[in-house]
Amino acid sequence: MVTHRSFTKSLFATAILAMGIAGCSSMQASNKVTLTAQMTAAQEVPATASSGTGTAEAWLNKDTNLLTWKVSFSGLTGPATAAHFHGPAAPGSNARVVVPFTGTTSPLEGQATLTPAQAADLLAGKWYANVHTAANKGGEIRGQMVPKM
Structure with a gap:
């Protein structure tokens, strides 16, 4: 026979277990860098x-190197003609394309597996994100990618 007290204890234990499992999944998220x-x-x-502006947001899974x-x-x-990540380069320096983006219409979304x-x-x-136009073939807007703290 299940009493109210044993039912309450069982419910409490289930809640604690669920919180523990949720805590474990949040620990895995620490391997993702924004x-x-x-x-x-x-x-x-x-x-x-240019008066153009933009934002780039990226997420790197450090276990799989999926960006x-x-x-x-x-x-x-004018319309974007190309956009991509360049690197390696410090701010104020130029570098080659390392990951091209698919498409040229904002917003651009994608993913790639990086080398170590x-x-x-x-x-x-x-690395920096760069958007090119016909008027600015070398790049119209750019931003250095930095880990978000």
């Missing part, structure tokens, strides 16, 4: 006169 960038014309090298991103932009001098060296450069702040 990176962000505010993209502006002033960060381009050389700087452009997922969302890049949004507006106010460009690419993941290390990204986490060290050596």
Whole structure:
């Protein structure tokens, strides 16, 4: 026979177990790093006169090196012709394309699996997001990717 007291104890134990399982899943999330960038014309090298702006947000799973991103932009001098991550480069320096984005219409979303060296450069702040236009073939807006604390 189940008494009210044993039912309450069982319900309490189930709640504690559920909280423990939820706590374990949140520990796994610590292997995911969020990176962000505010993209502006002033960060381009050389700087452009564009009034365009943008944001890049990315999430790196450190266990699998899977990088997922969302890049949004507006106010460009014309339609975007290309956009991608470049690296490795410190702010104020240019570098080659390391991960191209699919499409040219904001927002851009995608994912790629990085090599260990690419993941290390990204986490060290050596990648930047870049959006190109016909008027600014070398890049119209840019932002250095930095881990969000």
